[in-house]
Amino acid sequence: MTAMQPLVWDIPGGIHPPERKELSNRTPIRPAPLPKRLVLPLNQHIGAPAEPVVSVGERVLKGQLIAAANGFVSVPVHAPTSGIISFIGPQPYPHVSGMLAAAIVIDSDGLDRWCALTPCPDYRHLQNSSLLELIRQAGIGGLGGAGFPTAVKLNARPTQKIHTLVINGTECEPYITADDLLMRERTQQLISGIDILAQLIQPDQVLIGVEDNKPEAIAALRAALSERSYQLRVFPTKYPSGGEKQLIQILTGVEVPSGGLPADIGILCQNVGTCKAIHDAVILGQPLISRITTLTGEALARPMNVEVLFGTPVGELLEFAGLDRSKLNRLIMGGPMMGFSLPDFDVPLIKTTNCLLAATSAELPPPPPAMPCIRCGECAEVCPANLLPQQLHFFALGQEHEQLKAHNLFDCIECGACAYVCPSSIPLVQYYRAAKGEIRDLEQKQLKAEHSKQRFELRQERLRRAEEQKEAERKARTEKAVRAKAAQAEAPASTADGAHAAKPAGLSDELKKLKIEASMAQVALKKAEKQLAAHATPEMQAQVDQLRSAATTAQQALDAAMAASPPAAAAPALDDGALKKAKIDAAMLRAQLRKLDKLEAPDDDQQAELARLRQQLEAAEQALTSLQSQAVPPAKPADDGALKKAKIELAMKRAELRKAEKAGNDDAELSSLRDALAQAEQALHAAEAASGKPAPTPLRTDKQPSDDATRTLKTEVAFARADLRKLERDESSAADALAQARQRLEQAEQKLQEHAG
Numbered sequence: 191m192t193a194m195q196p197l198v199w200d201i202p203g204g205i206h207p208p209e210r211k212e213l214s215n216r217t218p219i220r221p222a223p224l225p226k227r228l229v230l231p232l233n234q235h236i237g238a239p240a241e242p243v244v245s246v247g248e249r250v251l252k253g254q255l256i257a258a259a260n261g262f263v264s265v266p267v268h269a270p271t272s273g274i275i276s277f278i279g280p281q282p283y284p285h286v287s288g289m290l291a292a293a294i295v296i297d298s299d300g301l302d303r304w305c306a307l308t309p310c311p312d313y314r315h316l317q318n319s320s321l322l323e324l325i326r327q328a329g330i331g332g333l334g335g336a337g338f339p340t341a342v343k344l345n346a347r348p349t350q351k352i353h354t355l356v357i358n359g360t361e362c363e364p365y366i367t368a369d370d371l372l373m374r375e376r377t378q379q380l381i382s383g384i385d386i387l388a389q390l391i392q393p394d395q396v397l398i399g400v401e402d403n404k405p406e407a408i409a410a411l412r413a414a415l416s417e418r419s420y421q422l423r424v425f426p427t428k429y430p431s432g433g434e435k436q437l438i439q440i441l442t443g444v445e446v447p448s449g450g451l452p453a454d455i456g457i458l459c460q461n462v463g464t465c466k467a468i469h470d471a472v473i474l475g476q477p478l479i480s481r482i483t484t485l486t487g488e489a490l491a492r493p494m495n496v497e498v499l500f501g502t503p504v505g506e507l508l509e510f511a512g513l514d515r516s517k518l519n520r521l522i523m524g525g526p527m528m529g530f531s532l533p534d535f536d537v538p539l540i541k542t543t544n545c546l547l548a549a550t551s552a553e554l555p556p557p558p559p560a561m562p563c564i565r566c567g568e569c570a571e572v573c574p575a576n577l578l579p580q581q582l583h584f585f586a587l588g589q590e591h592e593q594l595k596a597h598n599l600f601d602c603i604e605c606g607a608c609a610y611v612c613p614s615s616i617p618l619v620q621y622y623r624a625a626k627g628e629i630r631d632l633e634q635k636q637l638k639a640e641h642s643k644q645r646f647e648l649r650q651e652r653l654r655r656a657e658e659q660k661e662a663e664r665k666a667r668t669e670k671a672v673r674a675k676a677a678q679a680e681a682p683a684s685t686a687d688g689a690h691a692a693k694p695a696g697l698s699d700e701l702k703k704l705k706i707e708a709s710m711a712q713v714a715l716k717k718a719e720k721q722l723a724a725h726a727t728p729e730m731q732a733q734v735d736q737l738r739s740a741a742t743t744a745q746q747a748l749d750a751a752m753a754a755s756p757p758a759a760a761a762p763a764l765d766d767g768a769l770k771k772a773k774i775d776a777a778m779l780r781a782q783l784r785k786l787d788k789l790e791a792p793d794d795d796q797q798a799e800l801a802r803l804r805q806q807l808e809a810a811e812q813a814l815t816s817l818q819s820q821a822v823p824p825a826k827p828a829d830d831g832a833l834k835k836a837k838i839e840l841a842m843k844r845a846e847l848r849k850a851e852k853a854g855n856d857d858a859e860l861s862s863l864r865d866a867l868a869q870a871e872q873a874l875h876a877a878e879a880a881s882g883k884p885a886p887t888p889l890r891t892d893k894q895p896s897d898d899a900t901r902t903l904k905t906e907v908a909f910a911r912a913d914l915r916k917l918e919r920d921e922s923s924a925a926d927a928l929a930q931a932r933q934r935l936e937q938a939e940q941k942l943q944e945h946a947g
Contacts, residue, residue, distance in 0.1 A: 215367040228501030235337035237263030251305035270499035288533035307475035328471030334461025360432035363525030373407035383465030430605040487548035505535030519551035569608035711741035836877040
């Protein structure tokens, strides 16, 4: 192990604000008291919020999964203690706006009982995928920044070789000492977590970066690294050397490209707190449910570092550290440079909370009112990303988004160094944050608009192709009709006469015209009668009389033509089954065609299928039209009404007799009802004889109740027959499938016959 690496680089800019770390780095880490109520937000990280897997009233144990990751960039949430789920819904969230966010509330039972854990101390035999899954399921996000899911970061570049693993122990923000105390007191767990990362990544070198203002942590790390090849790099204190890109530049001399990630140049950076959490997840089997947090500021009587459960209310922690509310001026989550003010004490501590700063007005006085920029250039001198803060400020004021992107606004790490040195007290970082948000919103809207435009254009193209296809089909039908008409005109008269004689009888054009005229006259008459009923006037009455006369004349002309038309009476009867089948085939083809027409961007196979279906539909409609032209409604018996009446009368007499028999009426009344039933039966026979229909053949069967086996066999026969018919109707059915369906039906019928016999 190289005890001290002399070769370190520097970053541009940077500042040296008062560190004030001595407030909280003089006492050891203390456990925070167990709260009675924990509030666990479902989104404590960058990415999609977790999805609850528990319900209100459910009892949970410490370490139990209560919300699962909802997507690739997401992490699960676990119960920090044992208790009962009392609420799931909006709760206060640590944000400067005082917003509410979805959360799970646990009422602690005070027992702090763990669920069953699965430690894996011998992790070196595990596959990388299994090791990565342990980290993912433990709910670990980056504990030194915005909380990016660690498993995603470790798997961000599966094809990119990571040659350098950087461990960030810088902690450059003033006041915060959580990582300092962790490196001092949890050194072995930290080194064990680095070992797991090295096993997973297999880097060529491991660099641990620490500022020189942490002598105790440096000494502890040197002692722990005596048997390892990891390199400890100590460098001068300067803010913001703890930024990921800045630390990589200090340790390696390589600059991360603008808009790029460290993985793009083969480097991966992890915080020391994240390494300790990885040790707990793999070696101990414990999910991430707590962290070390700094409680500091002159409004606290006992500044310290505590290991605190996630979901603990901020107010309880501050009371534990001796908060004097009369001195408190601002409560900041994070440090004074990059933290944000909390609106109240009810918000919970989350995975990214590394510090709570209770500052007095003398300690952090409110900034004076902003004044115009004097173009001094000091902001550019201290910018660690080599940006032009003054130009960015002007572009942000003018909402010149293209200029902002051209001047690399998104390379700004929002460290606040420019605002710290600004003599005009301009809150530059606030302008940059607002401009970034506006640009992201506009890009999202542009993306949605472009997507909508593409969908619209694809739909228009699809409709255009469909219209062209329909037009081509219409032209083809027209040409076909023209050719058929020309062929008929060119045929010899004798052939035409023979064809006319052989043509199936149907309605003539003149007869069709008379039917249409009679129907239109009736419609006009009914419409006029309705108007007359609403507004009775002599003019309207005269119009109705005229229309009634015209309708009568049209109906008489139609009746006379029908009586004089011999083919109408001699029209052949149509097979109802063939007509029904033709209608069903056409309807099914229309349904399939509509379903494919709804596709916005059909591929070549779907286009071919559309063309095939249109051809089949055209043939089916022609066949249906031909069958419908031959259809002649069956003659209705003249005495059909008398037959129905006789059947109804017989049914009523039979029902009266059964009712009287059940009621136990006397014999005289029953005899009278039986006579009436006999008379009704005779009347029915007479009506059947008069109707001209064949008399029904009486068939008496001895009905026996069927057993369960018979019903089961009959059901199987019915299902087999239905499946066979379905396959027979489908032209694309395979021959093997039809053969199997027929065999299944034969076997079912044979079993039924054997059982009945």
